[in-house]
């Protein structure tokens with residue numbers, strides 16, 4: 001395997017030459033490395049600078065970039081695990097060359113997570129983290145982080161796969177990326193609640209081909225029950241833009257108050273806030289002092305997330321405009337007009353044409369349709 005040195009943040013490490021990985025179908029290259037996930041890793045580094053976990057497990061290391069960055073840029077005592085022998089050889093070489101104070105473990109992620117506990121556990125598999133969240137929620141003392149790249153099952157494009165993996169019904173709709181994020185959060189909570197643990201989302205987001213969640217784990221049946229109060233369903237009308245929430249274990253059959261159609265339930269999923277405002281503020285505060293490669297993109301993302309309303313769905317206002325046969329005005333104008341009418345309204349990080357608001361559809365229609 002030909003290797004090349006890469007720097008991410010302030011951390012140096014070796015990865016297989018890109019021409020080498022391109023010869024292989026996705027997921028089968030000797031050791032996986034995706035430069036496009038830099039923003040995903042940068043955000044976790046930034047968050048860990050705020051959280052300061054004592055120990056960190058990178059449960060699926062590949063080149064070890066996450067673990068190396070946690071150790072080098074955040075000063076955290078780090079263990080990198082990997083089950084593939086080629087990757088473990090590279091991990092050991094990287095560790096000897098650049099970062100000697102790392103523990104490298106050659107094991108299945110589920111085995112190490114069932115045997116040992118770490119302050120923060122990071123699960124970054126190919127595709128879905130669902131098979132690993134049971135072990136991870138036992139292993140993570142304070143924080144659990146996970147990436148999902150199986151956006152088609154999570155967001156409803158592959159309905160049966162979504163139901164199999166997450167024991168939840170996704171929904172392929174305007175706000176499918178938010179449904180995907182909320183299904184993953186809901187699943188993580190159900191995995192934790194079995195062990196009398198709850199979750200508090202610190203920073204979660206959906207971007208391009210992945211969903212990333214960062215959770216604080218809480219302990220005790222009371223906290224698990226409290227977290228479960230955030231679980232429920234979104235009922236979406238298949239014929240018009242109407243939707244409503246239901247906090248429940250099982251969904252009711254409901255009909256659309258606007259057009260009378262039978263509503264489609266999506267869930268169970270997390271209905272609460274997907275991030276913690278104070279955590280985002282802290283991340284934004286220290287961001288300027290960092291040397292993160294994706295700093296500018298992160299600044300924009302944090303700003304949008306800070307202002308994003310915590311409602312569980314958003315409207316694609318271009319779709320609404322098409323439904324109501326009007327041409328869409330500028331998004332900032334629509335948001336301003338909603339606010340001037342006394343409603344809350346914000347942009348969303350999921351899509352450039354997304355709007356969150358507590359205004360009923362009738363009011364949104366009035367604003368979109370007025371000249």
Ligand SMILES: C[S@@+](CC[C@H](N)C(=O)[O-])C[C@H]1O[C@@H](n2cnc3c(N)ncnc32)[C@H](O)[C@@H]1O
Pocket residue numbers: 031032033034037041059060061062063064065066081082083084087107108109110124125126
């Ligand atoms: C998406 S890559 C990890 C990428 C890496 N965290 C990064 O940021 O570049 C997934 C890695 O998980 C490893 N893996 C898959 N299943 C595993 C398992 N059950 N236990 C440990 N490692 C596993 C694969 O060999 C692969 O290297």
